Amino acid sequence: MDSDLSPQDKKDLDKFIKFFALKTVQVIVQARLGEKICTRSSSSPTGSDWFNLAIKDIPEVTHEAKKALAGQLPGIGRSMCVEISLKTSEGDSMELETWCLEMNEKCDKDIKVSYTVYNRLSLLLKSLLAITRVTPAYKLSRKQGHDYVILYRIYFGEVQLTGLGEGFQTVRVGVVGTPVGTITLSCAYRTNLAFMSTRQFERTAPIMGIIIDHFVERPFGNMGHMHPCNYRAPAEEEGGYTGVEDSQEVCTTSFSTSPPSQCVSALSTAHLKSLKPAVMDTLKVPVMSLGFSHQPPVLVGAADFCHPSTLNAANPHQMGIPGKEGGVPQQVPVQPCHAAQAEHARASSCLPNDHVPAVPSGSGEDAEASSRSTDGKSVSPRDVMETTFTRKVGAFVNKPGTQVTTASLDLPFAAFAPRAYDIEENDPMVQPPESPATSSPLQGSLHSQGSGESGVPAQDDFVMVDFKPAFSKDDLLPMDLGTFYREFQNPPQLASLTIDVSSQSMAEDLDSLPEKLAVYEKNIDEFDAFVDTLQ
Amino acid sequence: MNCRSEVLEVSVEGRQVDEAMLALVHTILLHRSTGKFHYKKEGTYSIGTVGTQDIDCDFIDFSFVRVSSDELDRVIRKAVGEFKDLCCALQDAMGNGTDGMGQISLEFYQKKKSRWPFSDECIPWEVWSIKVNVVNLANEQERQICREKVGEKLGEKVINIVEVINRHEYLPKMPTQSEVDNVFDTSLKDVQPYLYKITFQITDTLGTSVSTTMRRLIKDTLAL
Numbered sequence: 001m002d003s004d005l006s007p008q009d010k011k012d013l014d015k016f017i018k019f020f021a022l023k024t025v026q027v028i029v030q031a032r033l034g035e036k037i038c039t040r041s042s043s044s045p046t047g048s049d050w051f052n053l054a055i056k057d058i059p060e061v062t063h064e065a066k067k068a069l070a071g072q073l074p075g076i077g078r079s080m081c082v083e084i085s086l087k088t089s090e091g092d093s094m095e096l097e098t099w100c101l102e103m104n105e106k107c108d109k110d111i112k113v114s115y116t117v118y119n120r121l122s123l124l125l126k127s128l129l130a131i132t133r134v135t136p137a138y139k140l141s142r143k144q145g146h147d148y149v150i151l152y153r154i155y156f157g158e159v160q161l162t163g164l165g166e167g168f169q170t171v172r173v174g175v176v177g178t179p180v181g182t183i184t185l186s187c188a189y190r191t192n193l194a195f196m197s198t199r200q201f202e203r204t205a206p207i208m209g210i211i212i213d214h215f216v217e218r219p220f221g222n223m224g225h226m227h228p229c230n231y232r233a234p235a236e237e238e239g240g241y242t243g244v245e246d247s248q249e250v251c252t253t254s255f256s257t258s259p260p261s262q263c264v265s266a267l268s269t270a271h272l273k274s275l276k277p278a279v280m281d282t283l284k285v286p287v288m289s290l291g292f293s294h295q296p297p298v299l300v301g302a303a304d305f306c307h308p309s310t311l312n313a314a315n316p317h318q319m320g321i322p323g324k325e326g327g328v329p330q331q332v333p334v335q336p337c338h339a340a341q342a343e344h345a346r347a348s349s350c351l352p353n354d355h356v357p358a359v360p361s362g363s364g365e366d367a368e369a370s371s372r373s374t375d376g377k378s379v380s381p382r383d384v385m386e387t388t389f390t391r392k393v394g395a396f397v398n399k400p401g402t403q404v405t406t407a408s409l410d411l412p413f414a415a416f417a418p419r420a421y422d423i424e425e426n427d428p429m430v431q432p433p434e435s436p437a438t439s440s441p442l443q444g445s446l447h448s449q450g451s452g453e454s455g456v457p458a459q460d461d462f463v464m465v466d467f468k469p470a471f472s473k474d475d476l477l478p479m480d481l482g483t484f485y486r487e488f489q490n491p492p493q494l495a496s497l498t499i500d501v502s503s504q505s506m507a508e509d510l511d512s513l514p515e516k517l518a519v520y521e522k523n524i525d526e527f528d529a530f531v532d533t534l535q
Numbered sequence: 536m537n538c539r540s541e542v543l544e545v546s547v548e549g550r551q552v553d554e555a556m557l558a559l560v561h562t563i564l565l566h567r568s569t570g571k572f573h574y575k576k577e578g579t580y581s582i583g584t585v586g587t588q589d590i591d592c593d594f595i596d597f598s599f600v601r602v603s604s605d606e607l608d609r610v611i612r613k614a615v616g617e618f619k620d621l622c623c624a625l626q627d628a629m630g631n632g633t634d635g636m637g638q639i640s641l642e643f644y645q646k647k648k649s650r651w652p653f654s655d656e657c658i659p660w661e662v663w664s665i666k667v668n669v670v671n672l673a674n675e676q677e678r679q680i681c682r683e684k685v686g687e688k689l690g691e692k693v694i695n696i697v698e699v700i701n702r703h704e705y706l707p708k709m710p711t712q713s714e715v716d717n718v719f720d721t722s723l724k725d726v727q728p729y730l731y732k733i734t735f736q737i738t739d740t741l742g743t744s745v746s747t748t749m750r751r752l753i754k755d756t757l758a759l
Contacts, residue, residue: 037587039587127697
């Protein structure tokens, strides 16, 4: 295949592909920074702008991309992917899209490398600029706020799309045929944002904004081989986000009891704590003026057409410009980036080793775990809500079937007693004393309506917190609901309602009836006097 | 060589016409513009750099990328503004509640020099026709929904445009210095789009163009 290419063409083509890959990453990441991008057109060729497009180079991004490529080029079976994901302040994360630069085996041997391929790659970059503003993640990234962070990850190797959830859409940006294969650039983006809607339901404040941060890349795209980077210990960080405590609680309540989920939640919280400074630092990057990464293309122009930014002998100056990545002032300290990267790395290293069915704060690294986490997340918070909200009819209540029978009783607070009876073992709010096997008369009467069926599923999976349901505070009673319930859960049994007592008293009454009648006859005068007073 | 023709159709509210047209026309021109050519000796040339700029729409939930050239933007805005004025004038003439339809055409062409006394021939090689259906909305809620829906639609159109362009079908050959004005618009200082022209056509709800209606009116008058 390559034998048809001249060595110079092969060299040029490799260079084009390399810099195209680097520029692709820059365009994608810059489009998710959350800011409007503006670069100037220049009529005088500087010889330093690849593909004749003014695309600034963020040094860290170039560095990460080069690390991911590790000296290789995207080729057949070796795709370069940029994964964009979202991470909330609570530590939940979700993959939003994956941009893939792939190559297939279809070759175009007749195409001119230094002219046609170059121009088509330029066109493809322009298309990428346009398409990056069209996918749903762009709007999310533009809504700056404190609750969201947008993260990117560059990996090399096999494309992994399972983290995008069900029903993800694919858009093809374009293709460019080359003598060694056809370069394809495409984007797969998530359409199901169910995780976000569930979160919004739990918390009244809408989730706002996204700030991009840097991710650590994975060499050769194998998630299982992640290595943690250095990261700042949580003690050094100020809790940047409000509700860190809440996030821990929420994480705890929505997780299953599998140990790896706890591992992930801890990481998420730590990540959360360390995240803000990294994010703030990273935000500075696009604001500061970024130097160009000058990578003069080495081209020997064809005789008839010269090419863009040609380094001819007439312009030795252009050849003299070295790659300036190192020369750009480092506005972003490396450590915060690594902090974020480290957390992500750790999250990812934790996940794949343990195939946890429901890992709500799955960072999206492990495609399977995160897809399951999305499902798990959509289920578990709802279950949590079912468990907690059925305390009382009010906002956000769910009324499962078991509630209907008890709620139909006219007795005040009747709705609570059988519910607790059903789930009292699992409900930390209620600490029932040891009650006898036979129900109390009160409970017996409450159950007479046939609400004894315990239709509530085992709540073993959920760790209950002391949840105060809406409107639970009753101003009329000087105590809260839980206390009231505990006090009145086992009232003393009424003698007249006890079956044994009543049956005994019946027999006794019959036996003692003649004696009582004799007593009454003796005191008949008193009774008569009493009756006279009433008249 | 056959002229490539692509048709895009959008339905927008009156105040969204400007931005919708700008978004689509600029997206096409982004792909059909290069940096300024600088010819050197020995038939070689170098190409300038094209900058890009993000533009947020005010009346549509949409952002697009255009070439960083204020001159080019002015020219396009002027043309789109005229188109919008015509659309609105027709709606006003037809009365409230009437939907109007217009079509804006962006045509890329090459000039072919002819001998005197014949003028240069313009041979189109790509024509983009954007059909616009202008709707009237009753209340703010509908407008809000329209804002989002039009944004999504424009996104789909951008994907369509990109799809067509990346088929890499016919493009004029890179010209020599003497021929550059036959292929490119060299009037701008910072960028160099392919030679293009923008034309538009307004139709009423019956689907007939205004010019056709006028012609019929005149004919009928003369026939009397």
